[in-house]
Amino acid sequence: MSNLVIFVGIAALVINYIFFTIYGFQIILSRREMKKVKSDRIILSDNLLDSNSSISRQNSLPLTVVIPAYNEKETIIQSVNSFIQQNYKDLTLYIVNDGSKDHTMDICINELNMKKIDFLEKIGSIETEKVLGFYQSEEYPNIYLINKVNGGKSDALNVGINYARTPYISFVDADSFLEKNALLTLMTPFYFSDDIASIGGLIRPMTRQENFAQRSIKVRTWNLLTGFQYLEYLRSVLVFRSSLSNIDSTVIISGAFGVYKLDMLREINGYDTYSIGEDFDLTLGIRKYIDDHNLSSKQIFIYDSVCWTQPPSTIGDLVKQRSRWQIGFLQTIFKYRKMIFNKNYKNVGIIGLPLFIFTEIISFFMETIGLGLGIYFVMVSVVTWQEAVFVFLLSYFINLFFTFTVIAQNTKIQRISYLDRIYLLFLAVIEAFSYHWISLYAKLLGTLKFLFTSKEKKHEWGEIKRNNPDNLV
Secondary structure, three states: OOHHHHHHHHHHHHHHHHHHHHHHHHHHHHHHHHHHHHHHHHHHHHHHOOOOOHHHHHOOOOEEEEEEEOOOOOOHHHHHHHHHOOOOOOEEEEEEEEOOOOOHHHHHHHHOOEEEEOOOOOOOOOOOOOEEEEEEEOOOOOEEEEEEOOOOHHHHHHHHHHHOOOOEEEEEOOOEEEOOOHHHHHHHHHHHOOOEEEEEEEEEEOOOOOOHHHOOOOOOOOOHHHHHHHHHHHHHHHHHHHHHHHOOOOOOOOOOEEEEEHHHHHHOOOOOOOOOOHHHHHHHHHHHHHHHOOOOOEEEEEEEEEEEEOOOOOHHHHHHHHHHHHHHHHHHHHHOHHHOOOHHHHHHHHHHHHHHHHHHHHHHHHHHHHHHHHHHHHHOOOOOHHHHHHHHHHHHHHHHHHHHHHHHHHOOOOOOOHHHHHHHHHHHHHHOOOHHHHHHHHHHHHHHHHHHOOOOOOOOOOOOOOOOHHHOO
16 A cells, blocks of 8 residues: 555544544534523523513513515515514514515515505615615504615615614514514523624524424425435534534524624624625624624524525525525635634634634535545546545545434424434435535535636625425425
8 A cells, every 4th residue: 555545544534533523512512502592491481471471571672673675576475474473572674675676565565555654764874775765564563665776685684774773683584484482582692681792593494385483394305405405404504503602603693584783783884785695794794893892792693593494496596505605605704814813803713713614615625625636546546446435435424423413412402203303314324425516516616706706796686496485395
């Protein structure tokens, strides 16, 4: 056996050991965070959910929810309905129509019985595209529609920030649907602590048409692509974000579901309209502001405040979405590169960002380069195909062990049936031979676009096909 083969084998073992250590670290921290959140839920169930309790009567933190919408005729009403059903007292909803070309605006006006109003007070001063008009629901007076010239998702969100009149603001995507207690559970930490700047909730992909408001959705679906995404979210969103939250290292709060202190968003001038990864960019922007001004605020993740979202159902839409995410990751990391390994940004700079970069960026490059070298070495007979397969299987079983552990640890928490657990285990076994390569291709495509396309392009909407939730099977 040549020295090169020995070197490659040792390098593969070391790299896999590093991944194994990181995965184990994440699982332990994630479990700790979930226990902490569970203890807060006992107080919540005893007080906040009891409408007769003194805490519930005296503490109703005013909250504005902003739903940005562009060509969302298939899902907008269902999303609004999930807002109407919330167990939360002091709520206002702004639907920001960003120049939709379909019937999104007409559907909202007709279904919600809206009438045009002359004025809505603008409090913020973030520069946005022109606002064209305001509408208010006669049936639900706390629901408004703001119509504006198309300017992209971030621009629509900034309009919501400008017109919000409550101390807290939440953003929910128009293709997402809140569970009945989602906003109440998401707001819980604000009742116990004033040093929180923002909170992220859990995003779960809808794989079937079920009553998501009752947390009874089934995972099993004939569309394996959406099933794989459920498994992926379980791993990368639930485990990764709860583990970082446990050590005050949150680096991303999903744009599909999060809540923020409004004053801080205005202080940092809202969303960067040139950023594709607007949620990642905003989270790091808040962290930078906090540490640059020596504030004690933190950003956290709540695993049991759930928002269901529609994942891409075709390979083309999945690649389009994930390549955009990759561009956003790279763009934001480059923008905030001075925070990396910078002790001034505490755990986010020392732990959170480096860990995110390693798991989402460096691991991708390592895998891509390793795959290319492996094929080349086999072709020139430097290594045998048996040796190459051995290295692949080593990585495969380490990732499979981690995925099995995540499934075992979290499916009970998420009330997933035994049949669905078997379904997820099956997907975990075949993922490395199917879905993983689609994801890898999308990341590669996004990386190439980041490197070779113009950076001075305003963030536009990333459109994928939406389905009416009633049509999911």
